[in-house]
Amino acid sequence: MFAGKKVCLGVTGSIAAYKSADLARELMRQGAEVTVVLTKSAAKLIAPATFEALTGRPVTVDAFDEPFAGKIAHIELAQGSDLIVVAPCTADFLAKMAHGLADDMLSTVLLATDAPVSVAPAMNPKMLDHPATQANIATLKSRGVQFVEPAYGLMACGDEGYGKMADVADIIAIARAILTGKRDFEGEQVLVTAGPTHEPIDPVRHIANRSSGKMGVALAEAARDRGATVVLVLGPSPLKDPIGAETIRVTTAKEMLRAVESKWDSCSLFISAAAVADYRPVESLPDKRKKEEGSWTLKLEPNPDILQHMAKKKGDRIFVGFAAETKSVKKNAKEKLTKKSLDLIVANDVSQKGIGFDSDDNQVILLSRDGQEKASPKMSKRAIADFILDAVSGMLK
Ligand code: PMT
Numbered sequence: 001m002f003a004g005k006k007v008c009l010g011v012t013g014s015i016a017a018y019k020s021a022d023l024a025r026e027l028m029r030q031g032a033e034v035t036v037v038l039t040k041s042a043a044k045l046i047a048p049a050t051f052e053a054l055t056g057r058p059v060t061v062d063a064f065d066e067p068f069a070g071k072i073a074h075i076e077l078a079q080g081s082d083l084i085v086v087a088p089c090t091a092d093f094l095a096k097m098a099h100g101l102a103d104d105m106l107s108t109v110l111l112a113t114d115a116p117v118s119v120a121p122a123m124n125p126k127m128l129d130h131p132a133t134q135a136n137i138a139t140l141k142s143r144g145v146q147f148v149e150p151a152y153g154l155m156a157c158g159d160e161g162y163g164k165m166a167d168v169a170d171i172i173a174i175a176r177a178i179l180t181g182k183r184d185f186e187g188e189q190v191l192v193t194a195g196p197t198h199e200p201i202d203p204v205r206h207i208a209n210r211s212s213g214k215m216g217v218a219l220a221e222a223a224r225d226r227g228a229t230v231v232l233v234l235g236p237s238p239l240k241d242p243i244g245a246e247t248i249r250v251t252t253a254k255e256m257l258r259a260v261e262s263k264w265d266s267c268s269l270f271i272s273a274a275a276v277a278d279y280r281p282v283e284s285l286p287d288k289r290k291k292e293e294g295s296w297t298l299k300l301e302p303n304p305d306i307l308q309h310m311a312k313k314k315g316d317r318i319f320v321g322f323a324a325e326t327k328s329v330k331k332n333a334k335e336k337l338t339k340k341s342l343d344l345i346v347a348n349d350v351s352q353k354g355i356g357f358d359s360d361d362n363q364v365i366l367l368s369r370d371g372q373e374k375a376s377p378k379m380s381k382r383a384i385a386d387f388i389l390d391a392v393s394g395m396l397k
Helices: 014-031 042-047 048-055 075-080 091-099 105-112 124-130 131-142 168-180 215-226 251-261 306-310 331-340 381-393
Strands: 006-011 034-040 085-089 115-121 151-154 162-163 189-194 199-202 203-209 229-234 246-249 269-272 279-281 300-302 316-326 344-349 364-368 374-375
Touching: 006 014, 014 034, 014 042, 014 048, 014 085, 014 168, 014 215, 034 042, 034 048, 085 091, 085 105, 085 168, 085 316, 091 115, 105 279, 124 131, 124 162, 131 344, 162 374, 168 215, 168 269, 189 215, 199 269, 199 279, 203 279, 203 381, 215 229, 215 269, 215 381, 229 251, 246 306, 251 306, 269 306, 306 316, 316 331, 331 344, 344 381, 364 381
Parallel strands: 006 034, 006 085, 085 115, 189 229, 189 269, 229 246, 269 316, 316 344
Antiparallel strands: 151 162, 199 203, 279 300, 344 364, 364 374
């Protein structure tokens, strides 16, 4: 995946530095040539020899280290790298980057580079929350530095909160987006709905469907990787919030509609992948109904159709809807394309094993308003997401 790419991996003095050994290995496994630069503090936590053995390349620390014969090391790394990843990045090093200090090899490389830079902060939650750190992060973001947001968890010091270095897989995902991704959605504001909705019957029961949220999350991640600003409105789902997208968690169809409305003004592309419950119980009981009470007839009323409701305020937004069908797939999808004012509908046959609800793969037919039709093979939901975005890309202004 990263074949032929040169990645400079900067490691700073956080206890998470040991995880960078896995990161270096994973980058290499995916084909990158990795050169590690340690700060002095990082070198106290993990030895340069570890990275030299893992990468087969010299490791530098001091600005005057010169391991590349006939070349000035900091210029070689600054100008010869396709990507610089700083992981973990401490509060101190963020401050240095924001203020342009250059008193060791890594800070000097960063000041001399035009390569894209990605940073995975790791620090105590209080240090992360501090206005000075937040100001430094804002400064760096405004200069185009890509952040792999820190995760929530228990710190080595015993405190709990946001500040743990992101998973290696997430750092790799951002690196992949930077190194290999198309950026054809740059400037687009994409609003995606995903997952099921749960409509409560009583405090312990609800009406639901088999949607996992995987298709919508894959779309949110693909749009993010292609340069869009993404808001994901996600129904009850065990999936993690995608890194680099704003995620709004909702439970019911009504909440999903409210969340969509709250983000409407800034949206230029609306993708409705959610399996919204068409009906909800007329009333939700305040207490759990006991089975001794005998048979139970539920009265249901229709939920709002989010797509149809928002179609009244469509403006020049692009609308992409899904059709989850079990028979007459194309015919039913075509009807929904018109009825819901869509520019593109993604039809999937949810009666097929291994695709549709809760599977890792999908197979779809795209039908567009201008009569075009395109079928996909069975692929991962991430590949399907890119297949859909490829079709939408041609509709962007
Ligand atoms: O989440 P996964 O497990 O990955 O599964 C993916 C999926 C099967 C849920 C997905 O690929 C899919 O087909 N999503 C749409 C499911 C659906 O509700 O289809 P529908 O044919 O009933 O609805 C048509 C369109 O109207 C959809 O875009 C839907 O989001 C939208 N809708 C439906 C009902 C409603 N009240 N409001 C809506 O906006």
